Amino acid sequence: MPIHEVSLIRPENLHTQDQLVVDGVDVSGHWSTFIQSRAVTDYNEAMQDEIAALPGGEHVHRCWQCGSCTNSCTVNAINPDFNPRYWIYLIRLGMEEEILRDKDIIWQCVSCNKCTYACPRDVVPEGVMKALSHWMELKGHVKKSPSMVFDEVFSEQVFERGKIEEGRVMQRFFKRTGQSLNQEWLIEMVKRMLRHLPVTMLTKLGLATLVAPSTSRWSDARAAIEEYVHEQEHKRRRALGLDGLIEAAKQDAEPAAAGQGARP
Amino acid sequence: MSAVKDKYQKVAYYPGCALEGTAHSYNRSTQQLGKALGLELVEVKNWNCCGAMEVKNIDPKLQTYLSSRVMATAASEMNMDVVMAPCNGCYHNLKKAEYDLAHDPASAEVVDRLSKKAGHATYQAGQVETIHALDWIKQGIGEEGLKKRLRNSLQGLKVANYYGCMYTRPRHIFPEKDQGPGSESTSKPHFMDDLLAAAGAENVEFPLKTACCGGAHTLSDSDTSTKLVLNILRAAEAAGAEVIATECPTCHSGLEMHQVRAEKKYGQPTKVKIIYFTQLLGLALGLKPKQVGVHENISDSLAFLKEKGLA
Numbered sequence: 001m002p003i004h005e006v007s008l009i010r011p012e013n014l015h016t017q018d019q020l021v022v023d024g025v026d027v028s029g030h031w032s033t034f035i036q037s038r039a040v041t042d043y044n045e046a047m048q049d050e051i052a053a054l055p056g057g058e059h060v061h062r063c064w065q066c067g068s069c070t071n072s073c074t075v076n077a078i079n080p081d082f083n084p085r086y087w088i089y090l091i092r093l094g095m096e097e098e099i100l101r102d103k104d105i106i107w108q109c110v111s112c113n114k115c116t117y118a119c120p121r122d123v124v125p126e127g128v129m130k131a132l133s134h135w136m137e138l139k140g141h142v143k144k145s146p147s148m149v150f151d152e153v154f155s156e157q158v159f160e161r162g163k164i165e166e167g168r169v170m171q172r173f174f175k176r177t178g179q180s181l182n183q184e185w186l187i188e189m190v191k192r193m194l195r196h197l198p199v200t201m202l203t204k205l206g207l208a209t210l211v212a213p214s215t216s217r218w219s220d221a222r223a224a225i226e227e228y229v230h231e232q233e234h235k236r237r238r239a240l241g242l243d244g245l246i247e248a249a250k251q252d253a254e255p256a257a258a259g260q261g262a263r264p
Numbered sequence: 265m266s267a268v269k270d271k272y273q274k275v276a277y278y279p280g281c282a283l284e285g286t287a288h289s290y291n292r293s294t295q296q297l298g299k300a301l302g303l304e305l306v307e308v309k310n311w312n313c314c315g316a317m318e319v320k321n322i323d324p325k326l327q328t329y330l331s332s333r334v335m336a337t338a339a340s341e342m343n344m345d346v347v348m349a350p351c352n353g354c355y356h357n358l359k360k361a362e363y364d365l366a367h368d369p370a371s372a373e374v375v376d377r378l379s380k381k382a383g384h385a386t387y388q389a390g391q392v393e394t395i396h397a398l399d400w401i402k403q404g405i406g407e408e409g410l411k412k413r414l415r416n417s418l419q420g421l422k423v424a425n426y427y428g429c430m431y432t433r434p435r436h437i438f439p440e441k442d443q444g445p446g447s448e449s450t451s452k453p454h455f456m457d458d459l460l461a462a463a464g465a466e467n468v469e470f471p472l473k474t475a476c477c478g479g480a481h482t483l484s485d486s487d488t489s490t491k492l493v494l495n496i497l498r499a500a501e502a503a504g505a506e507v508i509a510t511e512c513p514t515c516h517s518g519l520e521m522h523q524v525r526a527e528k529k530y531g532q533p534t535k536v537k538i539i540y541f542t543q544l545l546g547l548a549l550g551l552k553p554k555q556v557g558v559h560e561n562i563s564d565s566l567a568f569l570k571e572k573g574l575a
Binding site: 055056074075108110111112113114116117124127130148149150151154162163164165166167170174184189192193195197213216217220224225228229232 | 318483559560
């Protein structure tokens with residue numbers, strides 16, 4: 001099946017006029033449709049480096065645009081707008097505005113790794129999708145995706161106790177994303193789950209949700225992990241130039257607070 | 265017929281978080297299968313989460329550390345050579361950590377630093393071999409060994425074997441696969457097919473063996489997952505399967521959950537049963553459905569198994 005490809009000539013860039021005179025010549029009905037000329041003035045020249053500084057994006061520069069990733073993509077098969085090859089192209093060119101058009105679907109990568117399997121250049125497109133999702137959030141272009149909230153809820157429990165308990169992860173995730181547990185399919189699923197279970201088993205499951213399973217003597221590992229997470233967060237903000245922005249904002253705020261007025 | 269591997273007769277068992285929760289039936293059936301086949305499992309002491317997809321998304325090197333701690337415990341505290349993980353996620357992550365530690369000095373440095381701070385031995389690449397439950401049965405017992413121990417048969421059971429994503433992709437973390445006759449294939453895996461065929465099952469030609477069920481976003485992007493799962497269930501039914509055999513708790517619960525969701529939310533019911541391969545093999549060895557936890561599955565297959573003379 002041919003891959004649906006993206007065109008930069010979008011309907012909103014096509015202008016058709018019924019009556020049109022160009023340089024004194026009436027071209028109505030003949031040459032009446034024009035593509036709006038476009039000049040890209042807002043390249044982010046650092047974009048490839050920014051993506052490469054985030055985990056998973058390290059090898060984005062290797063891409064030679066063969067399209068194997070998009071061709072093998074699970075999500076592309078159900079949504080043709082999900083196009084890893086195109087996004088990698090835009091990252092390498094630094095066309096930030098263009099990539100932001102797809103900001104609400106990039107997080108939907110299911111990490112099936114078919115792209116990584118197919119890629120002849122070891123770009124690890126799956127990693128690039130994760131790096132790009134992180135980049136969107138760090139730069140403030142999108143709010144946290146449900147997937148990111150899930151990763152955080154899950155990881156918090158692992159860091160805290162060494163292990164997770166699925167019921168607790170699910171409850172916290174639903175709460176944090178504002179979803180109700182009272183959904184027909186969920187209730188039906190729980191009913192089917194409990195259908196044949198003996199009482200002793202139910203008690204055991206109930207206890208697991210009260211007393212969270214944990215790895216013993218975990219506190220040292222937890223401290224080491226937390227320190228590392230903190231250090232990495234700082235490193236990433238710096239790589240994206242976000243620390244500089246925060247500094248600049250502070251400096252802007254200080255003279256104003258001291259009554260010296262805005263800087264020129 | 266290759267010789268069975270002696271070192272698989274006694275292995276360190278890493279069940280992982282899911283097998284202590286929603287996939288209890290996979291845990292139960294794996295242990296019962298080991299017992300019935302005379303293979304010994306020694307649970308990894310005080311194990312922790314492998315990091316799963318979620319910690320990898322936050323920071324891949326942290327996932328490498330978490331997985332390495334499990335392998336370090338098996339190697340240094342238990343003196344074991346082989347770690348067996350029935351969960352595709354755990355199996356994948358241990359393999360990935362093994363690969364990264366052998367090939368990426370930066371990962372090795374982070375793991376060493378964190379291990380020292382946490383106060384345990386640093387795992388060194390090559391100390392243990394990580395295998396999946398499929399390798400364990402296929403290479404620790406083999407088809408011939410299995411046939412000798414059969415007390416019942418899966419004859420007449422039409423099965424689609426579903427392996428999912430993390431058992432075969434990406435290829436580079438599984439250096440033992442794609443090594444010619446006898447080895448597992450990453451494009452057309454067959455270990456589960458081989459074992460179930462040895463137990464009498466009729467494997468259907470199933471094109472979606474390694475398709476994705478959307479497990480990573482089973483709750484965070486449920487509509488996508490339901491679409492992907494429904495596609496797998498329908499393809500299995502179209503291929504003539506009565507049962508989808510699974511070998512991963514995330515795939516298994518994803519198929520079960522979205523089978524219900526497709527039915528309740530979109531009015532798209534499917535009939536195919538979803539059963540762990542360890543449960544099917546256990547039944548063929550004469551174990552009772554309760555012993556292999558059939559009653560713990562959401563997908564209700566008790567009546568169906570009775571009809572087939574397996575319960």
